[in-house]
Amino acid sequence: MRLPDPSTFIAAGASAEVFRLGEGRVLKLFHEGIDPSIVAREYAIARAVQASGLPVPRTYGVQEAGGRQGIVYADMAGPDLLAYMARNPHRGRWALGEMARLQQRISECHVPTLRSRKAILRVDIEAAPVGERLRAAAVDRLDQLNEGDALSHGDLHPANLIVTEEGLAVIDWSRAARGMAATDVVRTEMVMRFGPGGDVGGEGGAAVLGWAAAKMRDAASAYYVRRHRALTGLDPEALAAWRALVALAWMRQRAPSRDAAFEDYLVEALEVAGLPPLERDAAAMSLVGPD
Numbered sequence: 347m348r349l350p351d352p353s354t355f356i357a358a359g360a361s362a363e364v365f366r367l368g369e370g371r372v373l374k375l376f377h378e379g380i381d382p383s384i385v386a387r388e389y390a391i392a393r394a395v396q397a398s399g400l401p402v403p404r405t406y407g408v409q410e411a412g413g414r415q416g417i418v419y420a421d422m423a424g425p426d427l428l429a430y431m432a433r434n435p436h437r438g439r440w441a442l443g444e445m446a447r448l449q450q451r452i453s454e455c456h457v458p459t460l461r462s463r464k465a466i467l468r469v470d471i472e473a474a475p476v477g478e479r480l481r482a483a484a485v486d487r488l489d490q491l492n493e494g495d496a497l498s499h500g501d502l503h504p505a506n507l508i509v510t511e512e513g514l515a516v517i518d519w520s521r522a523a524r525g526m527a528a529t530d531v532v533r534t535e536m537v538m539r540f541g542p543g544g545d546v547g548g549e550g551g552a553a554v555l556g557w558a559a560a561k562m563r564d565a566a567s568a569y570y571v572r573r574h575r576a577l578t579g580l581d582p583e584a585l586a587a588w589r590a591l592v593a594l595a596w597m598r599q600r601a602p603s604r605d606a607a608f609e610d611y612l613v614e615a616l617e618v619a620g621l622p623p624l625e626r627d628a629a630a631m632s633l634v635g636p637d
Contacts, residue, residue: 349412350375361520366421373409375416385415388520391460392417395522398455398497401448401515422515427504442566445507446573448514449534453527453578455497463498463525464488470595477625484594484621491587494526502530503537528584531574532592538567540608542601560604590615 350365350373357364361384362376376385385408392405406418427445431438471484499506500521508515574580593612600608613624 347409347411349414359518362416367418370421371406372419372421373411373416374419375411375414378414380415382415384520385417389417391519391522392419394457394459395497395519398457400452400455401510401513402519403515403517419517422508422510422517424508424510424515427507427509427514430509431504438566439569441504441509442570443573444514445502445504446570446577448507448516449499449502449530449574450577452499452502452516453496453530456495457497457522457524458495460497460522460524462493463500463523463529464491464493466500466521466523467529467591467595470598471591474594474597476594476597477622480594480616480622480624484591487619487621488591491591492526493524494529495524496527498523498525498527498530500530500533501537502534503541526584526588527578528580528588529592531571531580532585532589533596535567535571535589536593536596536608536611538570539563540600540604540611542603560607563604586615586618590619590621 350367354365354367355363356366356372361380362374365373365375367373389405389408392402395402396405403422404420406420409416409418425433427441431441434441468485468488471481471488474481476484499516499519500523501518502516506516506518508517571585575582590612593608593615597612609624616622616624
């Protein structure tokens with residue numbers, strides 16, 4: 347198959363581009379150099395999650411185009427939840443509540459064939475730019491926590507949710523694994539607060555806009571966590587147990603955004619967890635890196 351027409355381009359990420367094929371299908375075409383085993387793993391994950399009955403895109407198979415590997419998915423018609431909330435701010439609480447309910451449904455599923463979330467976190471923590479004392483203590487703490495067997499999306503946030511006529515649907519399951527539900531909740535909390543987008547720098551009005559955007563992100567994240575806890579009864583101690591570890595793992599590939607606020611969040615999470623403090627020189631290194 348030839349490379350898709352550029353006019354059919356929809357979006358791009360760190361590992362792939364998405365093109366509309368027509369007839370209700372899209373092609374997620376991975377960049378050159380991406381290990382074929384990564385594509386095969388994502389396809390296997392997509393099929394396993396599809397079998398769970400969750401609202402996810404149907405998979406139609408693996409497709410090569412221009413020497414690159416791709417996966418054909420059903421086209422999920424509708425805006426992502428982030429764009430929906432931007433256009434309908436009065437529906438923000440409803441949207442975040444629906445997101446919490448969907449995340450509850452995800453964690454109630456069990457897909458034992460998936461890889462371990464703890465194993466993924468271990469690899470990321472071991473590669474994070476922090477001091478050896480903190481790294482060793484974090485890995486030791488990780489080993490003490492329960493494995494868990496709940497379905498974990500791994501990167502659930504408003505931009506990975508599509509508002510369809512039937513309700514919310516979840517895309518991008520490339521980081522899915524089995525683990526504790528709390529790992530997904532704290533990951534969502536962090537991406538909503540400190541993920542890419544929404545930063546406004548400069549002086550005067552721009553600085554005010556940046557401050558307001560940060561406050562809105564923090565408030566939305568806090569409301570989401572409250573709604574999720576109200577639905578599931580998730581213990582705040584469970585969130586505290588995983589918060590520092592998930593944050594340390596994220597440092598491996600985190601794109602710069604609200605860096606000072608994220609560092610404050612991590613420092614507090616480490617203190618609450620009773621882990622060694624973050625070394626200042628390592629922290630400066632950690633706040634830059636590939637997405």
